[in-house]
Amino acid sequence: MSSTINDRLVSLLTQLALATDGLGAGVVLAFFTIQAWKNFRYTSSALERIRHAKSVTISDLRSLLIDDNSSQTQSDKQFVIIRGLVEAKSVVDGSWKNLMPSSSSSSSIGNSGGLLVSHQSGAKGVVLQNTQTCVYNDIKGLFGYAFDFRSLFGNPLRGQKTLSLSTIPFVLVQNGDSKSPDSTDYVFVNLEGSLHPLPLTTCYHHLQPIPTTPYTLIQAIAGYTYPVGLLDEEKILPLGKEITAVGHCTLQDGNPQINACKKIPYFLSDMTKDQMIVHLVSRKKILFWVGIVLGSVSLGVLGYSLTRSWQRLKEWRHRRQIQHSREEEIANLDATTEDNRADEETEDIPEGQLCIICLMRRKRAAFVPCGHFVCCYRCALSVERDSAPKCPLCRQNIRTSVRIYDS
Missing domain, CATH: 3.30.40.10 (Zinc/RING finger domain, C3HC4 (zinc finger))
Known part of the structure; x- marks a missing residue:
């Protein structure tokens, strides 16, 4: 049923795109062109901000924030790039007993500051994400192709569902300080309001086949996609992993805290500052040429459609003029016929x-x-x-x- 609805939707969109000599296709291409240029401007702005951002060590961060607060509260210097090791906040608070994992077999938080433990692999971390993805077939049928049109308009990972996402308070410490319980050089990571992807590590990966039914055979012959397996994954942000944090850093109760910036595509990442710059430069070039190509094609399609519409309008006006002249001729003929009818009838x-x-x-x-x-x-x-x-x-x-x- 879902495949039939998708086929009808794609057929309707295709007809709308090709209507009026490609005007619909030109409008769609123009929309994607605008989106490409918006992403280009967003990437360019993010690239400039990351290039001019300060790479600050965690040991120097507190003094930098104190100097900033004494001079100006909202300054570009507060936008910083920090690289450090992931550690639970309970470590720097001295609550070493809270690091003991819970005895529960499921993923849980032992107590107020305990670690998250994967119930499949036993991996420990501060962020635990459990997802299930329905895997579909991609085999051509006898009467069609098993092509998923939904991947053109949405997430290509069809049927992905996040069952759980658990986090505990964690900080970034400088490399070499994670083993020192007396160290106070850390920065608290605030994930609240952040929609950025997290640098998680896969700790469990299992594909469970879905049993076939007689209806599955009919779907395969007709060329429709059908589920063949259920992929169960667990990802974790482990302790001691070295990551980079990009965002606005402030002092909260005397402790440094970093928050995500919506204008930057990164918050927590495995990449260093130089790698981020290289990635953004490459993305900027791709978006620039994509915008140029899509813009040229959309202008060409819209120009052709408008030219054809203008020609059709001229032809319609010409036909109207001919019809009007014919109507005048018929009216004149009727008048002449009325004048000569008596002579013709008697003649x-x-x-x-x-x-x-x-x-x-x-x-x-x-x-x-x-x-x-x-x-x-x-x-x-x-x-x-x-x-x-x-x-x-x-x-x-x-x-x-x-x-x-x-x-």
Whole structure:
């Protein structure tokens, strides 16, 4: 049922895109062009901010923030890049007993500051994410192709569902200080309000096959996608992992705290500052050329569509003018016919001069280009108004007729 709805949706979108000589496709390409240029500006701004951001060691961070607060509260110097090791906040607080994992078999927080423990692999960390992903087949059927159109408009990982995401307070400490319980050089990581991806490490990976049914065989023959397995994954942010934090750093209750910045695509990352710059430069170039190509194609499609629409408008106006002139000719003919009706009705018309169509009126019109003089003017106009006008005598295609007057 879902595949049928997707097929109909794609068919409708295709018809809308190709309507009016590609106007819909041009509008869609223009929309993607605008999105590409928005991402280009966003990436350029993020690249400049990261280039000018200070790479501060955790030991120097407290003194830097104190100096900033004494001079100006909101300064660009507070946007910093820090690299350190992940450690539970209970370590720097001295609550070493809280580091003991809970005896529960499921992922849990032992107590107020305990570690998160994977119930599958036993890995310990400060962030634990459990996801399940439904894996679909990609085999061509007998009557179609198992192509997932939903991947064009959404997340390519179909059916992904995050079952749980657990976090405990954690900090970044300078390399070499994680084993020292008396060290006070740390920065607290505030994940509140952050939608940035986390540098998690996969600690458990299991693919469970889904049993097939007779309905699955019908789906395979018809070429529709169907689930073949359920992928269960657990990812964790382990203790002691070296990561980079990018964001605004402030003093909260005398302790440094770093918060995510919405204008930057990174918050916590495995990459260093130089690697981030290289990645952003590459992304900036790709977005620039994508915007150029999509913009050129969209302008070409829109130009072609507007040109075709203008030509159709001109043709429609020309047909209207021809129709209007024909209506005037018919009106004049009716007036002339009314004036000459009495003479024609009383006049004795020889048998060879009668119209071969109505056999009532005198021959008055000749067809062009054949030149046959066989109809009255009214019947000649009726022949011209046909979709494929032909001479009633020789059956040759005609363009128009000429009224013939007696001398």
